[in-house]
Amino acid sequence: MRSQSFERLFSPLTIRGHVIRNRVLSSGHQTYLAEQNLPGPRMIAYHEARARGGAGLIITESARFHSSSTSDSLDLVIQNDDAIPHFSSLAEAVHRHGARIIGQLSHSGRVTRRMAQGMRGVVFAPSPVPDHRFHTLPREMPTDMVAEVIAAAAAGARRYAQAGYDGVELMASHGLLFAQFLNPHSNLRSDIYGGSFENRLRPLREALILVRQEIGPEHIVGLRISAAEDELSGLEEGDVINICKSLAAEGLIDYVNTTFGSMAALGASVHVVPPMEIEAAYLASKSHAIKAAIPVPVFLAGRINQPQVAEAVLAEGQADMCAMTRAMITDPDMANKARAGAADDIRACIGCNQACIGHFHAGNPISCIQNPVSGRETLFPVKPVKAPASKRVLVIGGGPAGMKAALTAAELGHDVTLAEAGPQLGGQALLAQLLPERAEFGGLITNLQTELARHEIRIQLNRQIDAAALTDIAPEAVILATGASPYLPPVEGADAADMIELPDLLKGTASPGNRVVIADWRCDWQGIGAAVKLRREGHHVRLAVDGICAGQNLQQYVRDYWAGKLHELEIEVIPYARLYGADTDSAYFLHTASNQPIILEAVDSLVLATGRSPRLELEPVLQAASLPFITIGDCATPRSAEEAIYEGLAEVAEFLGS
Structure with a gap:
């Protein structure tokens, strides 16, 4: 990657008097780091790392503002004033590092199972129209309940403002409740909230009006909306442009944060967190069309994982700010590195979706397969603490586990040799990148190699380790990361x-x-x-x-x-x-x-x-040599790159840190 100045990416953006230091956005995303449905130490440390790393604006994940959208999930809830001090602590942590912070307000409507105590709850939506993902057939929201939800959104916005947030963002994206009201296919009502375009717009419009009344003129009010829902019965691009034009013309929104797709259908859900199989910045033309139609800034999300991609979007005038959320999950210091001219040192997101949205869908706090510290900021030190004494450490195996182990050992201050039996580093990732549309997985290897190059680590390729090699290298500690071989099951004939x-x-x-x-x-x-x-x-x-x-x-x-x-x-x-x-x-x-x-x-x-079988032939050799060692990655038991890299950090730090 050649050196770039990223002039547009690091130019300020002023919205309603708030100067945002650059165009790098961490967009609202569910982290499952909430504690008792409120920001706590883990969530605060997570967002503070991104603010410290140079992000211009952080939008914290959607908070439930009305009881009809709560469940047993680890979502944020902002339904009473007792929540204000918790959100205030988060805002203070972000502001401490010069970033701005905006809070999302969301109601899922029909796109939920609304689980509580293992059972489905009552789901409310504009009309009893089923979704095609959660298989929920909702109950129609009574007219007075719609008004109650609108008022609750305004109350949630007030709490954000009182907590010191710079603004709020209402979600009408991904087929959520406000989008369901906007959509004539999911809004079949005959009252003042259904029928005509004006009536279908009414819930969102009234919510925005009340939000402004509650938070005053000094705070930002934004709208998140899908540029189109990419679903047979979803909102289309022309519909969304008309919605944005109408709201902007009334001065009800200070920016539009564009995304794509809908959570109401399986195929359209892929756009919520598009994986590596989808082209970088693939939605830029969609945000551009909205930007051409309205006078307020337009944000863009959708596979913007590198600063040069964001710079190109901004240079083409396709957006005013770029959501680089997963880029900063992978490397919280991405913005600072790019601004300092060290873009080559950025650990680039590969769009695998395994530990970010994958963890969330499994009910676990998010992380990153390349960066185990992500989401675990309270468990790992910001900077590695040097071991009391330096040791000669031998890492055997140059796959993801071995590469991360060598990095960890070097950062702890040890003298490290990494021995790989093959001609190149990478292990199973070398094969993964050969599959269709998954070449970007090889970025995992590139990122680790870049990090290795910053340390004085002896890398020996085509080096088989046996008893004689152990005598030659004379390690004081060994990390075994020899991976696995293909497993051949018994097959008759x-x-x-x-x-x-x-x-x-x-x-x-x-x-x-x-x-x-x-x-x-x-x-x-x-x-x-x-x-x-x-x-x-x-x-x-x-x-x-x-x-x-x-x-x-x-x-x-x-x-x-x-x-x-x-x-x-x-x-x-x-x-x-x-x-x-x-x-x-x-x-x-x-x-x-x-x-x-x-x-x-x-x-x-x-x-x-x-599947694969662990390669364990060196364990008895190490035992016979009476060398202290640990086994990590696939040779412990075959899994994925996520476990390999995590063990290369956590288990190696425990093994060598004292």
């Missing part, structure tokens, strides 16, 4: 079948026949990626998954994206299929729920995505 291990397919060292069956035990991107790769190369492909669906173990936006690709490519998916046997022209599976046979005929080649 295997000798007669053309069976291909997935790594050989990806590396091009195996040539499958025309009709291919993929045995996908992993139920992740490997089997799907192999299926798409082979289909695009002209093969007939069937994907037999040992789970309930293809991509069962993927973050749901990634899973749904690839489910669409599999359907478009006419790849047959056979669920509940456990590999049992194979012969010259058939593959045999057992249905995992019934134990009945699934016989796939006319098979030329069987591709195995059947």
Whole structure:
């Protein structure tokens, strides 16, 4: 990456008298860091890290402002004045580092299961129109309840203002409640809140009017809205432009924060947190169209993961501020590094979705596979504390676990040697980047290599470690990160079948026949990626998954994206299929729920995505040498890059820090 000045990205933006120091935005995103539904030490430390790292504006995640939208989830709630001191502590932490802060107000309407004590609650929406993601059929919100919700939004805004926030943002994005009122397909009402455009706009318009009355002229009032909802019954681009024009003409909004998609349908939900398979800044033309229609600043979100991408969007006049949320989850210091001319040192987000939105969907606090400190700021020191004494440390294995381990050991002040048996660093990530539309996963390797280069670490490639090598290097502590090898399950008739291990397919060292069956035990991107790769190369492909669906173990936006690709490519998916046997022209599976046979005929080649086995051959060698060591990553047990990198930080710091 060549050095850039990023003049537009680091120019100030003034909104209603508030000077925002640059155009770098951390947009509202659910963190699950709330404590008792309020900002606490973990959430404060998380946002403070981004403010310290140079962000211009931080919009904190959507807070529930009315009881009809609360659940057992770890969401923020801002329904009474007792919350004000907690939000004030967060605002003070952000302001302390020169950033501005705005708070979101949100009501999900029909796009929720509204779980409490394991049960679904009563869900209210403009009309009893079901969504197609949560499978909720809501109850129509009575007219007086609509007015109550509008008033509650204004009360929530007042609490933000009293807490010292610079402004508030109402959410009419992603098919949420205000968007449901705006949409004639989800708003079938016959009262003053339904029917005409003016009536459907009324709830949002009245809420904005009351918000301004409550917070006064000195605070910012923003609107988040999807530029289009990308759903059969969703708002279209022209509708959204008219909504923004109407509200801006009345002076009710100080900015528009654009996104895309809807949470009311599986396919449209991918735009909430678009993964690496989607082009960077792919929504810039959408924000540009809105910007051309209204006189207030327009923000843009959607895969803006590098400062040069944001600079290009700003240079083209497509937006006034760029949401770089995941970029700062991966590297909280991204803005400061770019401003200082050290863009090459930025740890770039690769859009994997695994530990950010993936954690959130699993009910866990968010983090990042590349940056385990993210979301855990209260657990790890801002800067590593040097160990009392420097040791000679040998790290064996140059995959993500070994690379992170070497970095951690060096930052603790140790003398580090990293030995990798192969010709290059990267481990399993080298294979992951070869799958269709997943080349960006290789950025994980690039980022780690960049960090390694900043330390005096001896890297020895093509170096096999045995007892003699241990004597030669003479380490005082060893970190074993030798990874894993493909696992070959017992397959009856295997000798007669053309069976291909997935790594050989990806590396091009195996040539499958025309009709291919993929045995996908992993139920992740490997089997799907192999299926798409082979289909695009002209093969007939069937994907037999040992789970309930293809991509069962993927973050749901990634899973749904690839489910669409599999359907478009006419790849047959056979669920509940456990590999049992194979012969010259058939593959045999057992249905995992019934134990009945699934016989796939006319098979030329069987591709195995059947997992990996840990490589443990060096453990007894280290034990015999009486060397202190730990085992991390896949050679502890095969998992993903997230666990490998986490252990390369946390377990190594514990092992070598004292």
